[in-house]
Amino acid sequence: MIQLYGFALSNYYNKVKFVLLEHGIEFEEVFVLASQDEAVLAHSPLGKVPYIRTDAGDLCESEVIVEYLAQRHPDKPIFPADPFKAAKARELVTFVELHLELVARDLYKEAFFGGTVTDEVKARTAKRLAHGIGGFKRLAKFGPYLAGDEFTIADIAAFVSLPLVGMATATIYGRDFLLDAGIDWKGYVKLINQRPAAQRVSADRKAYIEASSASKVS
Numbered sequence: 001m002i003q004l005y006g007f008a009l010s011n012y013y014n015k016v017k018f019v020l021l022e023h024g025i026e027f028e029e030v031f032v033l034a035s036q037d038e039a040v041l042a043h044s045p046l047g048k049v050p051y052i053r054t055d056a057g058d059l060c061e062s063e064v065i066v067e068y069l070a071q072r073h074p075d076k077p078i079f080p081a082d083p084f085k086a087a088k089a090r091e092l093v094t095f096v097e098l099h100l101e102l103v104a105r106d107l108y109k110e111a112f113f114g115g116t117v118t119d120e121v122k123a124r125t126a127k128r129l130a131h132g133i134g135g136f137k138r139l140a141k142f143g144p145y146l147a148g149d150e151f152t153i154a155d156i157a158a159f160v161s162l163p164l165v166g167m168a169t170a171t172i173y174g175r176d177f178l179l180d181a182g183i184d185w186k187g188y189v190k191l192i193n194q195r196p197a198a199q200r201v202s203a204d205r206k207a208y209i210e211a212s213s214a215s216k217v218s
Ligand SMILES: N[C@@H](CCC(=O)N[C@@H](CS)C(=O)NCC(=O)O)C(=O)O
Pocket: 009, 010, 011, 012, 013, 034, 035, 046, 047, 048, 049, 050, 060, 061, 062, 063
């Protein structure tokens, strides 16, 4: 059985977990934090999560893992059957992750973890995000799903990452760049959260946050 390594606060961990739950693929969760310890590096070369362990070996990078799952379970519609629709879904995943989330990630240290980010980084990130959001707006349909009327892997990627972009920009710049651009990510997340797999991911994330703040207090 696949073992999924990581922790419930990680958006990329939650993306893979959502896919596994959504498609009823059996898996076991193993708690591990991202780390430069040899014990983690032995399985995930950059020490990032998620990674999975399978009978055939280890695999990291969430999108690579999703592609592996899709090939290993051809009976599960992880990607649309139509090649063009599947490519459009992959295109949206790339936009969300590469042009939005990965850019906003430079803000997280200050936005979420009590650290500081230089004004230079903030200015550069604001520019790059404005560019990325402009492209994303031209591509995403929200009809009601990202790719149109069909729920796809792009929605799983967006569900776990758009809130981070919105919240990080709201905290750092005093305005939510997504909402300002007319992207109602809160309504969209509510829609996706109607799915049982999304509810489980959200509940586990919430429980993780509550447990971490309780352990800080005690
Ligand atoms: N491109 C990677 C990103 C994974 C990633 O950045 N994970 C974060 C947790 S959400 C992490 O492990 N951060 C620690 C680090 O970058 O060293 C993927 O899709 O899996």
